[in-house]
Amino acid sequence: MNRRAAGLNRFGLTLLGALLLAGGALVLARALGAWGAGPSRERLLTDGLRGFPDDNAWLWPTVAAVAVVAALLGLAWLLAQGRSERVQGLSLEDDRSEGSTRISSSALTAAIEQEVDDFPGVEKSRARLLGTREHPRLVLTVSYGARADLAALRRYVANSAVARLRSALDRESLPTVVRLRLVDSEGPRSLA
Structure with missing residues (x-):
């Protein structure tokens, strides 16, 4: 693997890890009552949020498009791992x-x-x-x-x-x- 790909790997994985850690910390803080006792007892998905996909027909095609883009980016990342600086x-x-x-x-x-x-x-x-x-x-x-x-x-x-x-x-x-x-x-x- 070349140095540029290794650097991009470290940056991307660090960013993804930080985002996942922050999201988990926010959900945990809410559940432990960091914003008061009221929000910690409420459901995370409200009735309005659960009904959102039914009211918006564009949501599922958008989710599918984002999933395809994520899969293509993952495939490109996987192919980049196989490249090396070696001269053939x-x-x-x-x-x-x-x-x-x-x-x-x-x-x-x-x-x-x-x-x-x-x-x-x-x-x-x-x-x-x-x-x-x-x-x-x-x-x-x-x-x-x-x-x-x-x-x-x-x-x-x-x-x-x-x-x-x-x-x-x-x-x-x-x-x-x-x-x-x-x-x-x-x-x-x-x-x-």
């Missing part, structure tokens, strides 16, 4: 007028994972290409053992592995985030 593939040519060569991101990430995994002391690495096809960025998580030379590992990733990937893609730059995790007998700990 990259084109190696800027000018596609004479054809193009496309390489899958899984092939690229598998290559850099294999290269980093071969460094002494590295237990496992995981790479992901995020962003767009025009502006990809690499996120690389490297789990290493206590005997690995951390300084040499960082230099190798930056100056060798990522540089080769940039060269293979024929790109001047490839924004990269490298997360290093020390793996010991107690489990992984994140360091950077």
Whole structure:
């Protein structure tokens, strides 16, 4: 899930939760007599309110239209959850007028994972290409053992592995985030 969708999720769910909480608090306050003993004993739906649908023919079509809109918004929200920032593939040519060569991101990430995994002391690495096809960025998580030379590992990733990937893609730059995790007998700990 991308950051924008996650932010919208948090905002929408917070707003919905606040509205439901406020509505519940108002009904509870009325039932407990916050506005006096009279309103707390009265029915919540008066006779006039119960007869309102019979007197207004437009009510049920309006309720149906609102329900359809709510269902469509829910479906759009559900579909947005499946989208991610992951890049599926990259084109190696800027000018596609004479054809193009496309390489899958899984092939690229598998290559850099294999290269980093071969460094002494590295237990496992995981790479992901995020962003767009025009502006990809690499996120690389490297789990290493206590005997690995951390300084040499960082230099190798930056100056060798990522540089080769940039060269293979024929790109001047490839924004990269490298997360290093020390793996010991107690489990992984994140360091950077």
